[in-house]
Amino acid sequence: MSTPARRRLMRDFKRLQEDPPTGVSAVPTNNNIMLWNAIIFGPSDTPFEDGTFRLTIEFTEEYPNKPPTVKFVSKMFHPNVYSDGSLCLDILQNRWSPTYDVSAILTSIQSLLDEPNPNSPANSLAAQLYLENRREYEKKVIAIVEQSWVNTDGDADEAASTGRTTRS
Amino acid sequence: MFSDCDDDYSFDDDLEYGSNSETSETPQIERKYNIVAACDVISEMNKYIDRVNEIFKIKRSLVRRLLVHFKWNPERLIEKYYESQDDCEGLFKEAGIVYIPESDESFKRQISRNSSDGTCLICYAPNSETIGMLCKHYFCKSCWNIYFTTQIMDNGIAENIQCMETDCSTFVSENFVLSTISGEDVQTRYHQLIAGSYISSNLMYKWCPRPGCGNCAEVLSLDVKHIVCSCGMEWCFGCGEPDHLPLESCQILKKWKQKAIDESETNKWLVINTKECPKCSAAIEKLGGCNHMICNNLNCSFEFCWICLGEWAPHGSEWFSCNKYVEDEEHVAMLSKERKAMERYHHYYDRYWTHKRSRELEQGDLVMFVQTKSQYIQDRLNVTWIEAQFLKEALNVLTKCRTMLQYSYILAYYLVRSPQTVIFEENQKDLEHNTELLSGLLDNQNFPRDEKELLELKMKLNDRAAYCEKRRIVLMKDVQSGYEKGIWKYRTVF
Numbered sequence: 001m002s003t004p005a006r007r008r009l010m011r012d013f014k015r016l017q018e019d020p021p022t023g024v025s026a027v028p029t030n031n032n033i034m035l036w037n038a039i040i041f042g043p044s045d046t047p048f049e050d051g052t053f054r055l056t057i058e059f060t061e062e063y064p065n066k067p068p069t070v071k072f073v074s075k076m077f078h079p080n081v082y083s084d085g086s087l088c089l090d091i092l093q094n095r096w097s098p099t100y101d102v103s104a105i106l107t108s109i110q111s112l113l114d115e116p117n118p119n120s121p122a123n124s125l126a127a128q129l130y131l132e133n134r135r136e137y138e139k140k141v142i143a144i145v146e147q148s149w150v151n152t153d154g155d156a157d158e159a160a161s162t163g164r165t166t167r168s
Numbered sequence: 169m170f171s172d173c174d175d176d177y178s179f180d181d182d183l184e185y186g187s188n189s190e191t192s193e194t195p196q197i198e199r200k201y202n203i204v205a206a207c208d209v210i211s212e213m214n215k216y217i218d219r220v221n222e223i224f225k226i227k228r229s230l231v232r233r234l235l236v237h238f239k240w241n242p243e244r245l246i247e248k249y250y251e252s253q254d255d256c257e258g259l260f261k262e263a264g265i266v267y268i269p270e271s272d273e274s275f276k277r278q279i280s281r282n283s284s285d286g287t288c289l290i291c292y293a294p295n296s297e298t299i300g301m302l303c304k305h306y307f308c309k310s311c312w313n314i315y316f317t318t319q320i321m322d323n324g325i326a327e328n329i330q331c332m333e334t335d336c337s338t339f340v341s342e343n344f345v346l347s348t349i350s351g352e353d354v355q356t357r358y359h360q361l362i363a364g365s366y367i368s369s370n371l372m373y374k375w376c377p378r379p380g381c382g383n384c385a386e387v388l389s390l391d392v393k394h395i396v397c398s399c400g401m402e403w404c405f406g407c408g409e410p411d412h413l414p415l416e417s418c419q420i421l422k423k424w425k426q427k428a429i430d431e432s433e434t435n436k437w438l439v440i441n442t443k444e445c446p447k448c449s450a451a452i453e454k455l456g457g458c459n460h461m462i463c464n465n466l467n468c469s470f471e472f473c474w475i476c477l478g479e480w481a482p483h484g485s486e487w488f489s490c491n492k493y494v495e496d497e498e499h500v501a502m503l504s505k506e507r508k509a510m511e512r513y514h515h516y517y518d519r520y521w522t523h524k525r526s527r528e529l530e531q532g533d534l535v536m537f538v539q540t541k542s543q544y545i546q547d548r549l550n551v552t553w554i555e556a557q558f559l560k561e562a563l564n565v566l567t568k569c570r571t572m573l574q575y576s577y578i579l580a581y582y583l584v585r586s587p588q589t590v591i592f593e594e595n596q597k598d599l600e601h602n603t604e605l606l607s608g609l610l611d612n613q614n615f616p617r618d619e620k621e622l623l624e625l626k627m628k629l630n631d632r633a634a635y636c637e638k639r640r641i642v643l644m645k646d647v648q649s650g651y652e653k654g655i656w657k658y659r660t661v662f
Contacts, residue, residue: 004291011292064290065314097334098290098307098315104334 024106046114051145079127209363229342237263305333326361414647516581527570
């Protein structure tokens with residue numbers, strides 16, 4: 001069934017393959033183009049370097065008019081990421097524009113990793129450490145970078161569910 | 169489209185108070201205002217814009233944006249316009265408008281078939297005709313439509329819709345929106361939102377505070393406060409709250425409400441269970457130990473006696489008792505003064521709150537009860553609908569009296585005592601007494617069994633209601649003349 005949202009998502013996928021942005025990657029799940037698995041590589045020269053962070057992106061039929069729901073599946077320690085993995089990012093909320101595509105969303109999240117906004121914290125401990133004790137903050141980040149390497153085998157769906165259980 | 173408010177008012181009175189001649193003596197407050205229905209606000213706004221536009225002679229939507237920027241103050245806009253002389257562009261820029269002087273058609277949509285690669289980069293639908301604004305971001309009409317609809321219906325944005333392109337801050341013109349959106353409900357909502365900004369940024373307009381009313385009042389001078397909406401709601405233009413006469417000042421009402429918050433349970437607990445440090449005023453609770461207190465506030469650390477609140481040093485070693493207590497009459501007097509002030513406040517607050525609560529209850533349960541009763545006498549005693557209206561009319565009087573009593577207690581709390589306040593209180597007492605009697609009559613659970621009983625009830629109610637209304641007007645007039653003569657003085661110290 002082709003709907004505007006699905007057609008657009010196929011285009012987003014095609015664009016991702018033709019013109020892959022550095023450090024991010026995403027694929028629709030096997031049987032559902034409305035649910036994608038994505039990976040963001042931690043940007044180099046940052047404490048997140050070498051991390052392979054898994055995310056899920058869930059679209060609605062209102063896409064691209066409404067933003068998708070993006071969640072980290074890998075454990076994350078970041079001022080703007082909630083404990084359930086969901087993000088506090090302006091472009092995924094009030095500053096959403098229909099011109100954003102999967103590639104733009106992922107690159108935005110990638111740059112958010114090293115440029116957090118500690119003034120509107122989703123994780124207050126991370127925000128506090130980021131502002132007051134950078135060394136401790138980086139230590140915690142490096143710990144989750146190492147955790148992100150676990151669960152890399154198996155298919156992504158499985159990884160998603162294991163990710164969830166280990167976090168809780 | 170304009171309802172003549174004088175007509176409205178007398179109609180209102182007739183409805184509520186039958187043929188009683190007293191009604192014409194309702195204090196004549198200046199009523200220089202118009203009640204404008206929601207759908208007429210737009211045409212009102214456009215008329216207003218056109219008047220201002222006689223100077224500019226540009227597009228209406230542009231003038232609207234300028235006026236929005238200048239908070240609908242045309243004098244300031246025109247002043248700025250003449251100041252800026254040739255630099256119109258600066259003026260427009262300030263108001264967030266992209267304006268190209270050569271052509272008035274600055275927001276003309278540009279149609280292009282082949283903007284980027286010919287397809288709309290949002291939906292990728294084949295052969296879409298893409299349109300855009302001067303910022304040259306082209307998308308297909310259907311995508312713009314969906315986008316505008318979301319902004320209007322879901323996000324409630326109308327005045328400041330921006331271009332769809334990421335980080336493009338060009339504002340979308342009214343014409344573009346209107347020519348793109350489909351669906352009557354979207355159009356209506358868009359108009360409402362646009363009117364909303366006109367109302368909220370225009371000091372001379374305010375929405376009727378009654379939920380779902382949708383009318384607004386336009387005053388011709390900011391002195392006008394008492395508004396009677398065509399929906400029947402009486403409200404104050406000054407603060408947008410329901411009518412609070414006889415208390416005229418919105419500030420005092422605000423002060424009262426703030427006080428009610430301050431005097432909350434927490435504060436009451438503090439007053440009863442704590443004392444203030446005599447130096448830094450921190451609230452201190454004494455949980456045990458001797459009377460030698462050292463303030464925990466590190467910046468203060470004042471040492472004092474719990475009993476007399478005086479400095480500790482002169483107490484010397486007599487920490488077990490304070491013989492100063494008896495001597496320090498001044499302090500005792502001060503403490504009891506505070507308590508008295510609190511008692512005084514509670515006296516007025518309790519009465520204010522009782523009338524408020526009674527009115528709320530009466531508007532709920534009693535309305536239902538009166539309806540049942542009215543239906544009952546129509547069904548059982550062969551009374552016409554119009555004849556059964558005396559119940560509802562009495563109820564309306566009751567509500568009015570309750571409202572007046574409620575606010576009269578705020579006024580009473582803040583007034584400095586004088587011979588006139590004694591008269592005021594007498595009037596208040598009389599109204600209160602009769603209001604309670606009226607309430608009791610309406611609330612009477614006995615339904616009239618025959619015509620005789622009905623007639624008796626009708627007479628009793630009509631008489632009582634007439635008397636209440638009379639007393640209400642007397643109280644109102646007395647207060648009003650007090651304002652005019654400058655008799656009322658407000659307390660500053662409590």
